[in-house]
Amino acid sequence: MKVFLVAFFLLVSNLLVRAESIRIKDTITPDKTMVYKTIDNTKLSLHVFNPKGHQITHQTPVIVFFFGGGWVGGNPKQFYEQSRYFADRGVVAISAEYRVHKTHGSTPFDAVTDGKSVMRWVREHASDLGIDPNKIVAAGGSAGGHVAACTGSIEGYDEVGEDLSISSKPNAMILYNPVLDTTEKGYGLAKVGESRKTDISPNHHIKKGMVPTLICHGKADKTVPFENAERFYSAMKEAGNTCQLEAFEAKGHGFFNSSFFRGNKADKIVYTELMQKSYAFLKAQFINSDVKPANLFSDHMVLQRGMHVPVWGTAKASQEVIVSFAGQQKTARADVYGSWHVQLDTLQPSKTGRDLIISGEKDTVISDVLVGEVWICSGQSNMAMQPKAVPEIEALVSKAKHIRSFEVNRTVSLQEEAEVNGSWSAQTSKSAVGFSFACFLEEAGDMPVGIIHNSWGSSSIEAWMPRAMTKEFDYYKTIMDDFDDDTLTQNRIKYIVAKGENRTIKEDVFLRRQPNILYNAMMKPLAPYAVRGLVWYQGERNTRYISGVPEVTKANWFHKVSGMKEYGGILSAWIEEYRKVWQNDAMEFMVVMLPGYGKGTVNTPEIDPNDPTAESWAWMRESQLQVLKLPNTSVINTIDLGAIKNIHPKDKLPIGQRLALEAAKQTLGQNIIAEGPKMKLIVLKKQKLIVNFYNAEGLKTTDGKSPTGFWISDETMQWKSAQAKIKGETVILKSKAIKRPIYIRYAFSGKPDVNLVNGANLPAYPFRTDSED
Structure with missing residues (x-):
């Protein structure tokens, strides 16, 4: 009976969610519908989407979409979601109706005539629509892309009786898998006829002076050959026109469609990319003003x-940009998306603040710019803990001289953003770990240090993972597929984000525990800012389960994260993915090992903190250490730190010190001991196990007593606390209860009692030698 009730509950819940999703989907409707032409008693309409608060006194750009369907069928709903996307960004969007054969018995020539009527009507009624008549974009997909392209390339085919003094040409075009050739080399010959096959074939009417055009085309399109788009692009460039062709590998004809129109068949990742490129293109033509650097480039x-x-930054399309700093001058020109990018040659450290000048029509001066070491400090609550919570670290504030911080504002986004919210400051970083690391690194290197603090409490690694990782991890693909289908959650996220700083704590928690969306808003837009590396203090959220992704309920929805045993492989792949994003294979990653803690997993929360077999954080530490298989990585040992009952321990100062030691050795080239002893080799001698270590010079204990935290076992896997003795740079282990010891676990428990250090007083790393079946 219990099983039946659970199943019934889940069924009802799914039905309710599905019903709610359908209800929300149906709310993507135009703000108004307007008839632009009546022909043969047929009224053709425009489905208009306005920005929030739009007034007819405004003069915004407008984008007009034409649906596909081979000139035979289709309807304006195909571009409803795209229209809403643009309206949400301040652009009036229109999804236009035109005649199709199935409904009106029409031809492609009639469709072109209707397309030109739309352009002319929109321009004539600009004051009624609240748009700028000189900022009109014609857009569409497939046959609709053809109609849009014809408005910008084909002469004639004007509706009888229309005022031809009003131009029917758009000011720009955005085309998705468009029909650009109606001959035997393209699509539609049977519909236009052999004798008229080039009459409305855009590829045969390209001339100088055509409007800027963006083409997005799938290379695997079997309906409209990609070669058609290549030919259009080449001819446009030869004519001296602005044209951008974006090729999408392995994508077929309808890849540009949204979920609203195509349901689960839609490629959400590609759709998002298309919309971002489309908006950037429009923005570069009509919205961008003078040169603007990315938000990361600011005073201090x-x-x-x-x-x-x-x-890098944005500007008007084709605008020249000059960047001057430290005797260098670099020049770039904004592309069709309004993006510009220069690369300064290598810089020497400088404690003297200088101006970085970015010149366009006017100069933008960024003042007090230092040169030194830059690190991102990211993770969850233990990275977010502020200096004022740790007196020893707060005491360092007065000693800091050339430390700067960029605080990334905590927000989320359903798509990867180009800009990050935050600013540089000469004030103390809001991360105790980040700030103390910066203080000790500044002292070690005698140079400025910049910390980009980017953390959010209780966030899982999944929150910071890009969508690209769904291709590598099936569990993450499942999480993201479920997330994409969860319309209720997405709408709640949009609602909370719109509230800004007025959101409640409960709403804040709801945001930070979602997958992917922290990465989109807080991490992705940091790239490719030049940094030495990234400090990662995270993992607590992923210690809920020893292994696997749990089944979730309404009560524990936030548990949909990987388990401890999987974490290491995911973290390693995450590091490699970030290096791709930054285009820097040598980017350093320093992972802060989770310190001692006396609680277990959801399944066994109460544990013996010293038990080497318990479901404790020991398994997470082992996973974290897996990243050492990658170059330019390190794990900062905190096994001697932490608190049995406090998941937010205050002993953060040693973490900052150890991070600085590691960075000084690995990135400043200093010949120092930066790590504690690491197990190198185990030797069995009679009834004893001898542990050989790396970094073991001056091996000792902190209290002068015998080493603690060692457990040994034989093939029965019955673990016994070992008697340990230091001999030179080794530790000798034995136990009266184990006659033939085979395996060792050191510091492999939730909050182990450990005292083994090297001459630099750095703790020995935890390890185990037994393997799992």
Whole structure:
């Protein structure tokens, strides 16, 4: 009976969610519908989407979409979601109706005539629509892309009686898998006829002076050959026109469609990319004003020494940009998306603040720019803990001289953003770990340090994972597929984000525990800012389960994260993915090992903190250590730190010190001991196990007593606390209860009692030698 009730509950819940999703989907409707032409008693309409608060006194750009369907069928709903996307960004969007053969007995020539009527009507009624008549974009997909392209390329085919003094040509075009050739080389010959096959074939009417055009085309399109788009692009460039062709590998004819129109068949990742490129293109033509650097470039920033430094931003399409700094001058020209990018040559450290000047029609001066070491400090609540919570770290504030911080504002996005919210400051970083790391690194290197603090409490690694990782991890693909289908959650996220700082704590928690959306808003837009590396203090959220992704309920929805045993492989792939995003294979990653803690998993919360077999954080530490298989990685040992009952321990100062030691050795080239002893080799001698270590010079204990935290076992896997003795740079283990010891676990428990250090007083790393079946 209990099983039946649970199943019934889940069934009802799914039905309710599905019903709600359908209800929400149906709310994507136009703000108004307007008839632009009546022909043969047929009224053709425009489905208009306005920005929030739009007034007819406004003069915004407008984008007009034409649906596909081979000139035979289709309807304006195909571009409803795209229209709403643009309206949400301040652009009036229109999804236009035109005649199709199935409904009106019409031809492609009639469709072109209707398309030109739409352009002319929109321009004539600009004051009624609240648009700028000189900022009209014609857009569409497939046959609709053909109609849009014809408005910008084909002469004639004007409706009888229309005022031809009003231009029917758009000011730009955005075309998705468009029909650009109606001959035997393309699509539609049977519908236009052999004798008229080039009459409305855009590829045969390209001339100088055509409007800027963006074409997005799938290379696997079997309906409209990709070669058609290549030919259009080449001819446009030869004529001296602005044209951008975006090729999408392995994508077929309808890849540009949204979920609203195509349901689960839609490629959400590609659709998002299409919309971002489309909006950037429109923005570059009609919205961008003068040169604007990305938000990361502001007063008091620190630039990375010793490597090429990208500087980027936006401007009007084709605008020239000059960046001047430290005797260098670099020039770039904004592309069709309004993006510009320069790369400064390697810089020497500088404690003296200088101006970085970005010139367009006017100069933008970024002042007090230092050069030194730049690190991102990210993770969850233990990275977010502020200096004022740790007196020893707060005491360092007065000693800091050339430390700057960029605080990334905590927000989320359903898509990857181009800009990050935040600013540079000469004030103390809001991360105790980040700030103390910066203080000790500044002292070690005698140079400025910039910390980009980017953390949010209780966030899982999944929250910081890009969608691209769904291709590598099936569990993550399942999580994201479920997330994409959860319309209720997405709408709640939009509602909370719209509230800004007025959101409640409960709403804040709801945002930070979602997958992917922290990465989109807080991490992705940081790239490719030149940084030495990233400090990662996260993992607590992923210690809920020893292994696997749990079944979730309404009560524990936030548990949909990977388990401890899987975490290491995911973290390693995550590091490699971030290096791709930053285009820097040598990017350093320093992972802060989770410190001692006396609680277990959801299944066994109460544990013996010293038990080497318990479901404790020991398994997470082992996973974290897996990243050492990758180059330019390190794990900062905190096994001697932490608190049995407090998941937010205050002993953060040693973490900052150890991070700085590791960075000084690995990135400043200092010949120092930066890590504690690491197990190198185990030797069995009689009834004893001898542990050989790396970094073991001066091996000792902190209290002068015998080493603690060692457990040994034989093939029965019955673990016994070992008697341990230091001999030189080794530790000898034995137990009266184990005659033939085979395996060792050291510090492999929730909150182990450990005292083994090297001469630099750095703790030995936990390890185990037994393997799992």
